[in-house]
Amino acid sequence: MIKIKNLHANVEETEILKGIDLEVNAGEIHAIMGPNGSGKSTLANVLAGHESYEVTEGEIIFNGKNIVEMEPDVRAREGLFLAFQYPIEIPGVSNSVFLNTAINEIRKHNGEEEISAKDFLNRIKEKAKILGMDSSLISRSVNQGFSGGEKKRNEILQLLTLNPKLAILDETDSGLDIDALKIVSHGVNNFKNKNNAVILVTHYQRLLDYIVPDFVHVLYKGKIVKSGDKNLALELEARGYDWIIKEQTELV
């Protein structure tokens, strides 16, 4: 699905990612964990093509293509999706218009016809139901006046509606209470199948109780310093990040 090789990236001349190697195959869920400032969100944004980050070295091979130079909208049409840590409000643009535009751009890219109004509405209603959202929200402006939890839920609604190949979730669990966390996790599990993949970027283990990862990676100072299975997350929960940091220091 996606193969990241020796990825280096800068923000305003400061190197944040210092050589990341990661391979995610179809059917897998990978969790990227790490202390604050380790580069987790940077990695998520670089994968989605944020223009504030400059890739200085390395490759991102997504479905056989190096996407490093690809515009963010083209990456999305190729099947990459980023759920934002802080979703943006777009007053005056309804969820319906927003999602309809996005779906049709993706369909056009894949040589498919535009979605009919009826199919579109049915799809939104079906997905909203999974997330316990009132379908009247589709006529409301994107995220405008939504609470933090509603915004996160709306990200997952977009994920389910656009149905990408790879979903990157950037701290989707932050600011969620336990009920909202369950609903959001339910949505992600509903999305997941053997043909797609998920990268979860998270600081805490608690999300992984609901979305069980196949692999857990620890990012520290812009590098993946440890990988393991879901038990690694439990160990981090119990012992914190300090022991890994210490291990790193000893290695140096």
Next chain:
Amino acid sequence: MSKENNIKSWYLDNFQKFDKVTNDNLKNLRNDAAVKFGNSEFPTKKIEDWKYTNISPILNNEFVPSPLFKYEVNNLSIEKYKIPNLDVHLVVFVNGIFNKGLSELNDIESGVIIDSFLSQSKINHELISKYSSKLEISLNSFTLLNHTFTYDGFFIYIPKNKIVEKPIHILNIAIDNNDKPLIQPRNLIIAEENTKANIVSEFVGNDGSEYFTNVITDISVSENSNISFIKLQNESNLAYHIDKTDIHQSGSSVFNHFSLSFGSKIVRNDINTKLDGENIECHLYGLYLGNKDQHIDHHTFINHAKPNCMSNELYKGILDDKAKGVFSGKILVDQIAQKTNAFQSNKSVLLSNDASIDAKPQLEIYADDVKCSHGATVGKLDEQAYFYIRSRGVSAEAARSMLIRAFINDVVSEIKIEQLQEKVNHTIFEHLHREEF
């Protein structure tokens, strides 16, 4: 002779011709104005209120006062200008002259008058004199030029306790048969006590037409009235547009003014309101969209003359290419106007490095128990939001359109007529040559 004197002589010569062929109630008024016009001055950049706007391109042209023409308007189609799916009282003017044939004035509430200024000047001369602005010596040449040729415009009178249910749509169409018309509407709205109306004043002209629109509008809003006046300026790209609107509000009235500015090469709008009673609400909204080498200047003046009133002003603009915007918002709070609430905000987005805006908020407060705030910001479209929208597969072009819509939304959403909101949104994207979604 200076350029300014040349052009003044040109208009005064035209006035002589005009005066010979007209004989009506307004003759004395016009003659008085003509004398004052002769002694007046066109504003220059040396005057503080005009320092950001160079009007000399207007003075380089010899425009011909439109009442001196007869226009053939048989084949004029106005369908494209109508507001889709909205039932209105339609009042059509062609080059400032009322066109009864194209207008649609049916089922007007009894006592309400929606008519042309010219015809009412014959019937309701006294009323017109009472409410028309006085010709003070300090008026500039543009204002006096309008008075010199006072002829037609719209006239709206709403008697006590009347609600005008349907919006009134005034359509000002400009046509130019290579004769460079000077179009000078003289408009008057009188809303008596406890009345309500929505008035849309639209200016249209085909791109490539060269003309000069110089408007005066007087609006009187009496006690407990609720009046909305929405100006939609979509003139030709080669037109010049100068507008002076004076509003007088009495106690417990609500007035909403919208200046939505799209067309014209040089635009100057002066909007002056006097809050002359207690418990008044006054909202001034503005939207200016400029591209190419457009110059769009808004000067607003809110005079808080009495206590316990609120004014709220929100002006937003999007400027592309080499367009230039000017916003000057003055708020005066009189010594006796305690408990005044006055808010002003001006925000502009520059889409190119060559676009610019001069913003000048001015607060003059002589009372001590007031709440006043003002702010002006200039920036670019929000980059994080741009990334967010594109990260869903939406093209760069459509993402920018969405951000433009998001930016202007808090002005457009205040237009409480949904069909008009749609028309405005459509006009925005058409004007910015942006993809509509």
